[in-house]
Amino acid sequence: MKPKYKKYKIQKGDTLQSVSEKLDKTTHEVKNFHNVFCDSDEYIGVTFPKGLKELYIYPTYNEKELSLIPKVPFDDAFKLSLKPTQNKINYGVMYTIKSGNEENTLKFEVSVIYKGKNEKDNLVFEVDKISKTFINDEEVNTIADELAIKTSDVLYPLEVNITEEGKWIGVNNYKEINKRWEQIKEKILDEYEGEWVERYLLLNEKTLGNEDDLLGSLQKDWFLNSYFNTIYVYYSHKFKFQTSTTFPILSNCKSVSYDIEQKIEEYLDEYNLIRIEQKGELKEERSKADLENEMNIPYYGVLYPNRDIAKGNYRSLYFLNGKTNLIESLFLECSIELEVMKEIQVVVSLL
Template identity: 30%
Template sequence: MNAGKPIDKHSAQQALRLKWIPDQSVSYGVCITFENEGSKNEVKYEVKVSRLKPGSNNEPLFQIERTSEVFVNEAIPELVADRLAYEAGKVFYPLVISVDNNGGFETVYNHDEILKRWPKIKSKLLSNFDGVMTDYYIANMEKLLAIPLNVTNILGKNDWLINTFFKPIYKVYQKDKFEKMVFPILNNSNVDNYLIAEKFEKNSNSFGAIEVHHEGSIEMENADNFNQYFGDYQGKYFLHPKYKYIISLISDFSISCYATSKVHLRVFMIPEDGRDFDYDFLSTYDENNTITSGAVILDGPPQKSFWERLLNI
């Protein structure tokens, strides 16, 4: 792809399909930067995302494992409230989620496993923390974990990786059609959506990846009558040319009312040991599988403190 070349819009019959093989895993580095009223906080961690075999109702499943500590501003959280939230949050991982046929997040699938992990996590919390804050936080966590829908909602509304990585990008792309998407930056406002134009480049770029671009702004008709919100979103997805899984994701968000808040998210594939970043981008694959017509399906069988604000628990 030539630098600065406009992205072509495609016909209503062109689509993108995910061909991620079950039991195949990809490791990623995640960096999220939060800017708000002059303050800046950076969160970094590593995850392994695995495509699993379909669930009991043939729903596509993915597992997310955190493979490193979570660092805030290059350090492990030290404040008691931050550390408490961080240690309690470990109960969710490994996390198994279901997605729809377009790749969009639907539900937390392994709620029973999360519940079984909680007693051990709770015991560690009680051993390492004490006081009213600990009791309060444990009570809130137990209330949250008791209902599967609560777990799905809290992660679906507040987890930045889930809200960007698992968006419905595997689908038919129609010319001049806009999509409505919600991201965590809007949780504390009365704004419902960003209105987004989606485009993808038919031909792979200079290093062999397929590009999907998002560009949008806050949908003004849903703004609070008393607080006029403005905001923009730009996202770039770089997909593996054969399997179509994400190899890199760059997203930038803003929302302004009395002040401006920004979030910058970067996700990059971590190559396997001893391999180059683009080691399999030149693999032989059927060009006709890049753009297809007809139904779009995933392959397989049919189908406070900073940390408290971040997790919103």
């Protein structure tokens, strides 16, 4: 079996920059590839974590070896198709949220199952939470966190509408969610009391009371944005193309845009998985000041188009089953350089 990765033994004096130069890779390529396979305590941020002894690095193949490796089964004209099955798939999900020097993790488990097509010929997938939510490896233990989890539970099971390219575009079971809210609200009011609780529920009720508002809220969901991404598309004969993507890294304004290169490996790995990578940089009409103030329009960006340009990076890796083309694991990381650096990491893997 061909190795999915090699290991590099960290030498005294090695830095992320010096090792990247040895391997003829960028620092982002080296750290992001390593982060896909390593344990959470070995994640590389700006520098190597203390005590890191081995680094996961890209394997290399010669031409003879490549001829023995199965190729990705494209449809006509290098089209990768979504082939949904009605088997429930369970995933573990972990978010790592970094804001300056502060870092927090959030973990939970979900199931995903294909339900068929709706009247508009969109694919319908059901997403359901199947575990408790853990913040920094502990169950939620504050009233505010408990309320947030209980009110978000009204969404599940959630049916989402998906395009043939794998992008999620809407909610399919809005009426059912609205009905569930009344029952959940009564339970919360029986368990908690206080004016601030009622105000909190009222804000949630306003969001749930309008389908467009609910859709706008869900557009900030990191799992939906990373799992239902546009990866089932036509790839060029070079197995890559330039495109753009968005991600809701800021909580109070619309998603930010990144110009990316999307690349699919021509060959399956030794586990018969398809590897897709997206990598690029922030490309926004909104300036750094606009984004600092979480504005939806480029106010300062229009006034001063060549000043205060925001910077950031985007990287994702998808590993798909070579027969079904369904996601087995993914890693997504995006950042934006504001006065306080913001970075989100999403890891999804089969249970």
